[in-house]
Amino acid sequence: MKAFGKILGLVILGLLLIIVALGFALTHLFDPNDYKDEIRQLARDKAHVELTLNGDIGWSLFPWLGLELHEASIATLNNPKVPFADLQMLGLSVRVLPLLRREVQMSDVRVEGLNLTLARDEHGHGNWEDIGKPLPAATPAAPAEGSAGTPAPGEAPAKPAAAERPVKLDIDSLTVNNAKVQYSDAQSGQSFSAESIQLSTGAVHEGVNIPLTMTAFFSAGQPALRARTELKGELRFDRALKRYQFEDMKLSGEASGEPLQGKTMTFAAQGQLLVDMAANVAEWNGLKLSANQLRALGELNVRDLNSTPKLTGGLSIAQLDLRTFLDSVGVAVPPMADAATLGKFELVSRLEGSPTRLALEDLAVKLDDSTFTGRLAVDDFAKQALRVQLKADTFNADRYLPAKSEAATGAKAARQAEVQQNEAGALAGAGTTPLPDAPTKTAWSTDKLLPVDRLRVLDLQADLSFGVLTLEQLPIQNAVLKARGQGGLITLDTLQGGLYNGDFATKGTLDVRPAVPQIGLSTQVNRVPVEHFIKSQTDTPPVKGLLTLSSNLTGSGNSQKALIDTLNGNASFVINNGVLVNANLEQQLCQGIATLNRKALSGEPRGKDTPFQELKGSLVLRNGVASNPDLKVRIPGLTVNGHGDLDLRVLGMDYRVGVIVEGDKRDMPDPACQVNERYVGLEFPLRCRGPLELGAKACRVDKDGLGKLAGKALGNKLQEKLNEKLGDKVSPELKDALKGLFKR
Template identity: 30%
Template sequence: MKLLTRLLIGILVFVLLLIGAGGVILGFVIDPNDYRSEIEQAALESGGVELKINGEIDWSVFPWLGLAVNDIAIRYPEQPQLATLNQAQLSVKLMPLFSGNVEMSSILVDGLKLNLITTGRANNWTGTQADKGTAAMGEEQQDRGRSGGALRGLDIESITLSNAQLRYVDEAAGSRIEVNQLNLTTGRIAPEQEIPIELSAQMNQFQGDTQTLAMTTTLSTNAQLNLEAKQYQLSGLNAEVEVNSAALGPQPLKLGLKGQVDADIAAQRVDIELQQLALANLIATGQVGIETFATPTFSGELNLAKFDLKQLLTQLGQSAPETSDAKALTAVGLNAKLAGPANTLTLNPLTLTLDDTTFTGSLTIDLKSQAQTIALKGDSLNADRYLPPASNEKAGQQSASNGQSGGERWSKEEVIPVEPLKALNLDAKLDLAQLKISGLDANNLGLTVSAHNGLVKISRIDADLYSGTLRNAVTLDARKSPLQIAIDKKITGVQIGELLTAMNGSAPITGAVSSTAKLSAQGQSIYAIVNSLSGNASVNAADGVIEGINMAQTICQGINNVASLGINTEQVDQSTPFANMGGNFNISNGVVSNKDLAATLDAMSLAGRGSVDLPKALVDYRLGLTIKENLFKQTCSVNNRLEGVEFPVNCKGSFDTPPAKMCSPDASVFANLLKAEAKKKVEEKVSKKIEEKLGEKLGDEGAKSLLKGLFGN
């Protein structure tokens, strides 16, 4: 376009010089078609382009100095065709020229075809170095000509560009853009006067032979241009764009813009009044001010009226998430003030509405480094509304091929992407007063994230829940390969009964649970993480009750098999209070080992030791109950000789083995008890008979003394 403008200006200057030299008289006797070759040669010498005038050159002199050129072709030497033109017309009122003013009637450019081709290293619109030098000399001569007699005023009735086409081809990328039906019309163009402008065009984008995008656009505005002062104003701006693309689905995407622009380029200032920006169902309004273009500062306000995010995503060709609440994500809005230091875009204060939840805070983007800083506080969020609808399918369950190998239980699919982690340049602090998720309630949630150069530190994952606290931290180091993961976990005083009731509707165990853990892992898949999981953990539960305990009943029933002990199992209490329960765990490459699980129960103590192999999905654990005093006293009275005896239960099998089959009491304990009790009864029976015999001869006291020495009682 710059080349064509320069060419038209050159022709205009040529005509003006001709008039100044007495061309009024010559115009009646000279046919400009006789000088086509000279005009084409002048274009080559002054502009460095090959100009072919294939049609007629028409002109008139009085009262209008008019010029019409038909069927023009332009190219740089030895380059593909750059442009063709059906017709160009312009006319200048003759008499005002003598006073230094230019009054034109309509300027018409019809059938312009601009063909831009690049190979990645060269193109057809800049020409060779020699062409550039020739063009520069031509421009210098034109500048000297213009400076010698500046025009005092410019007044053009209108400018019309009709049926224009633009074609841009990138041969290296195999893509092209075609702009068709480009039409531009203006009203009167005069100093310090608004210029009505209307523009319309249709654009197609191709990748190879496949069309990827089709777009139509219309624009109307009133422009006031001060070219000398570099001041530009657009008022009554109204633009509409309709986009069709396979990526957007079958429905076209519509964009509308209404507003005005006031730009002072010399002062490096632009003010934009956004009366309405409509994208599908999203409507934005506001004002934006930009100063100092090199290191811009922003001011103003931006408002997004509440909109249906699902509908917007659908119209953008994206899959809208399915939510358990159909009304979730249907009322999203934003309000923000634009502020901040130079070279940053800051939204502060920022108010974000997500259905019934409101977040307030700030967002800052560093325009140079693209670093983002976010600080948001929310009131109450029911996350269950945004979870997928309940499904009867047990998704994600993978069974082991056998209890020894674990099969393909743990997926090797990468679930933690490394490249997005490396690209993060973020500092975020998020707080939420209340959260409901999966039926659980939590308060005072907090999250602090720092992510730079592949190192992601989540230094704060906090929550208060069920009379206790959760304080966690996670570090992801994507600077190393494989990905390194570190977890620091601390739970204090969480009432496990309240938690389990909220999750399942019932609580088999109650008490205040506390836990600490320092864990590490590596890799991007569940398989890699499970197989590399290592560290230490401790768990403690205090002041609780185990409901429906099977251990006590199993023991009572087992002991009841020893008929001589006489136990009433029908009265076994199905709840067991405990004072303290806990243990320490060591994890190495996914194998969890424990040697000191202990619990102080009512009249009993519980001990456990063993291991859980996560990679192989195997359990090998031993639990033991020891009676400290009369078992549950009135409900399950036992012989005092059972106090201090451990009743073990062995649990061994895979994660898929039913608990009833995985865990079973150690029968040898009951067999030994039977033997011991039988021996005791035999000893008592033999002792009694011997005592009777000896008593006759030695007397009662002598017999008892002798038997005590023989049997030890």
């Protein structure tokens, strides 16, 4: 036995020496560069690719099968002259004996100067789709009888081959230097590239963590964007379980380009990534994101990877100065009425989505002094279908409205000066000065109101509610806003709420499909203090009281001025339990009576308020001018009737008002205006003209009308004398005839 063992050992040693000698001979006597044409043909026949070998091929046989390729490129057989990949050098070594056990044991694998070019043509066909595909045969040959594809009669079909054992990988390390990947799409015009790719790994073994580090420069076109990135982590994979993990992943870098408007964004992301193809799930746990001042935490889960992926997860954004962050990433925030807005922002939400939609469920957002809760979703990315369901505690919308332009500010200042000049004269004269001039300065801005282009593609469903909504300086309690928009037609289903112990509701439409936007509004106001709607430039309202209003209005245009200039419709209003502020109609009446009595007032006129029980009327609006034919005011002891126009374009008024004395029911402080019996029932004329903000302070005695009234009063006096003289001596018919004569 000892001799047999000794002989066997010598035989094995001899075989090994022969193999080593053969390997030495092959590597030194056989030069693969002499067989480049055969290698190219083998690549065409077996791999169905066009292989170009411009450099030398270096190799070794045993115990490592070593290979080095220099200046090589690969193209598809359909387009052999345009390579989709080329490299400067590929070097690897594989142990020979483990290959027989379907085990790949490699030393360091190095790739230098790899260029990979991927392109999709105008028909949507990608050049990578032809890799490994043979050229189509000119005429398909009919299968021969008894060929391998069809078993001969009586021949049993071949048994399927047993499932092959997967190749076991064992690589000491992988290094890629100066690689480049380019992608272009002729259909969309988009292009992407990754340059200066540096990749290095530790030992590559299945089922163990593989340290990985990669750096690259990414760029994109239309719009141009460039980013420097660095990726680190530990990769782990199990092909049998179809499970892939990237643990302790850390991605960082900087980005710049057209979307950032010349700014630079520093970004970072980290977490634990898992893709389980057997379970069709992917996870990103321990997610941490940062972009300049933004910091976020969360987790993402995707299921149904093999069909329609479904996203779930959560996201939390720490408080930040949103205005500063947006500026740092090149987003220009439009000027707002309050430049301090967007100073505080934070968000917490649960995520749900798919490839076509994304929803922020259980959303909680803090914006400045407001807190919002609810749901925000894009139901269809392609249609930009926005769905909003939010509740807020308080929200001051005035702070976020567009800031007025210099032109609008200048126009407002000019009108304020005009109103203040008229108001000063009205108060100084207390009704004895001439009528104020009709205003001429426009009261409205020509600034653009609506982003028409965005609204035309808007697909919106909004349901908002507020504890307190401040709009146009009006604090609306328990406000509700419901709106929807599609195809350029935005419908305001309702905007309603409580206002100073009253309430209001409005609804309407905005049609941006025509070149000029069209607006229609229907409004109902119930017992809201009118002084909060109309304030003079001195913040003293011309009238106070509880307003009830009903209106239906239409307009067109995209500025305040354009809408007012085209305002049409109708309205009716009632103001109860009110006061005409700083406007004493009794004093105006006293001035008229003193004139009729041909007496001078003994005291200086004093301005004071005039209370009234009711002020009502109706309006017909035509192109910004409201006609009011039936103004009525009920004042204790007086009845006031009027008619006139309100020019909303310049916020001016022109009214003729008649004051009827119902009787001497009050103390008159001045003897010159004692009400005689003959003045009872007469209508004393007033003329009101000037800025709307002046209210009744713009009223004066109408001297032309007063002359007619004097004649009527004289007729009443003659009638009294006639009655005294005639007594019962004439018939009633003759008395009536004489009365008619004096009244003419």
